[in-house]
Every structure is written in structure tokens, then in C-alpha cells.
Amino acid sequence: MKDLAQDPQRLDMAALARAGAVVAGQQAQTALQRLTESLLAVDADAAPPQVSWSARGELRAMKGSAPQVWLHLEAGTPVALECQRCLQPVRLALQVTRSFRFVADEDEAARLDEESEDDDVLVLPRRLDLLELIEDELILALPLVPRHDDCTAPASAGEPAQVADDKAPHPFAALAALRRPGR
Numbered sequence: 706m707k708d709l710a711q712d713p714q715r716l717d718m719a720a721l722a723r724a725g726a727v728v729a730g731q732q733a734q735t736a737l738q739r740l741t742e743s744l745l746a747v748d749a750d751a752a753p754p755q756v757s758w759s760a761r762g763e764l765r766a767m768k769g770s771a772p773q774v775w776l777h778l779e780a781g782t783p784v785a786l787e788c789q790r791c792l793q794p795v796r797l798a799l800q801v802t803r804s805f806r807f808v809a810d811e812d813e814a815a816r817l818d819e820e821s822e823d824d825d826v827l828v829l830p831r832r833l834d835l836l837e838l839i840e841d842e843l844i845l846a847l848p849l850v851p852r853h854d855d856c857t858a859p860a861s862a863g864e865p866a867q868v869a870d871d872k873a874p875h876p877f878a879a880l881a882a883l884r885r886p887g888r
Contacts, residue, residue, distance in 0.1 A: 713760075713835040718807055721762030722774040728835070729759035734782055737840040743847055745785040745794050756782040758839050774807040774829055780839045786851035795853050801842045 713730060721728065734754040735741055758780040764772045781800040788795040807829035808814050817826045 714837070715832040716760075716835045718762065718774055718776060718829060718833045721760075721776070722764040722807075723762075725761070725763060727759060727761045729757075731755045731757050732836060732839075734784075737836070737843070740840050740843050743786075743844060745787055754783050756780060756839065756843070758835075760835055776805045776807065776833075778803050778805065778839065778842065780843060782843065784847070786847070788852045788856060789850050790852045791856040793853075793856070795851050797848070797851070799843055799846055801839075801846050803842055805838075 713728060716728070732755065734744075734756050737756060758778070760779075761777045763775040763777065765775050766772050779800075779802050781798065783796060784799050785794045785796050787793075803825060805825045805827050806817070807827055808817060809829060811828055814826045814828050
């Protein structure tokens with residue numbers, strides 16, 4: 706199984722599943738370019754954060770059909786995003802735990818994907834780029850609206866906070882006067 710662990714970008718999924726093997730590793734976050742583009746820039750002097758991952762293959766016996774190839778994936782990395790409230794960096798620990806079922810062709814994958822909401826169904830490739838799959842899953846796990854649990858939006862520099870004045874005329878008061886009967 707050593708050859709399986711040597712190149713996660715050309716993983717033989719069928720062999721991994723038949724062996725029930727586990728491959729694991731770490732990858733510099735900067736090597737995952739699409740993920741890095743979604744994050745705040747990190748301190749150039751600091752070592753780049755690492756993505757830790759492990760993948761376990763499984764050949765699952767099914768009644769009345771051929772055994773199915775499964776991949777169980779776990780990955781995690783620290784990320785820095787911009788808080789949408791205060792616009793300051795928010796640091797999160799991104800964790801992904803997913804299972805994928807592999808099938809022979811696109812038609813079967815589409816049919817099974819419609820039937821089951823729980824399973825992710827993919828076409829079994831000759832060689833799987835596991836790092837690309839990990840990057841895809843980490844991108845999908847990013848929060849849509851990153852924010853701190855407890856923060857306040859900063860006031861603009863040099864501007865006092867505006868308070869609504871109840872005595873100020875309503876902007877549509879003149880239009881309302883034109884609509885009154887008798888005018």
C-alpha cells in the first residue's frame with residue numbers, strides 16, 4: 706500500500722477500497738490555490754498553515770449487485786476570513802468529514818444522487834486527485850457570511866454615530882400632502 710500514499714494526486718480508488726487502506730498527510734494551505742484565494746492573506750513571515758487530511762477506502766458489499774467503492778474523507782485547516790460585521794480578521798478551524806460513493810458512469814451517478822440526499826455520488830475515475838477533492842470540500846465548508854461570535858461594527862473614522870431625529874420631516878411628507886383630498 707505504500708504506492709497509494711506516495712501520490713495523493715493520482716490515487717487508485719479501486720485499489721484503496723479493495724485494501725481498506727488509509728492514506729493521510731499534510732499539505733501547505735498555499736498549495737491549494739483556489740482555497741487560498743478565498744482567504745485573507747497570512748503573515749508572510751509565518752509558516753503557512755497546514756491542511757491535515759486522511760482518507761479511508763472501503764469496498765462495501767451490496768445485496769444483488771457488485772461491491773461499491775467508498776471513500777471516507779476527513780480534512781481540517783485553520784483559516785482567516787474577513788468578518789462581515791467589523792471587517793476584522795476572524796480565525797476559524799475549518800473541518801470536513803465526508804463520505805463518497807463511487808459508481809461506473811455519469812448516468813448512474815445522477816440517478817443515485819437524486820434518490821439519496823445523504824450520499825455524495827461520484828464517477829469512479831481511473832486516478833483520483835485527492836488533493837483537489839479535499840480543496841473542493843474545504844471551499845464548500847467555508848461560511849457564507851464569516852463573522853465573530855461577538856463583535857460590533859466600527860464607526861467610520863472621524864464621524865460621530867448618527868441618531869435618527871424624530872423631529873426631522875419625513876422625506877415623503879410633501880408627496881403625502883399632495884394626495885390629500887381637497888387640494
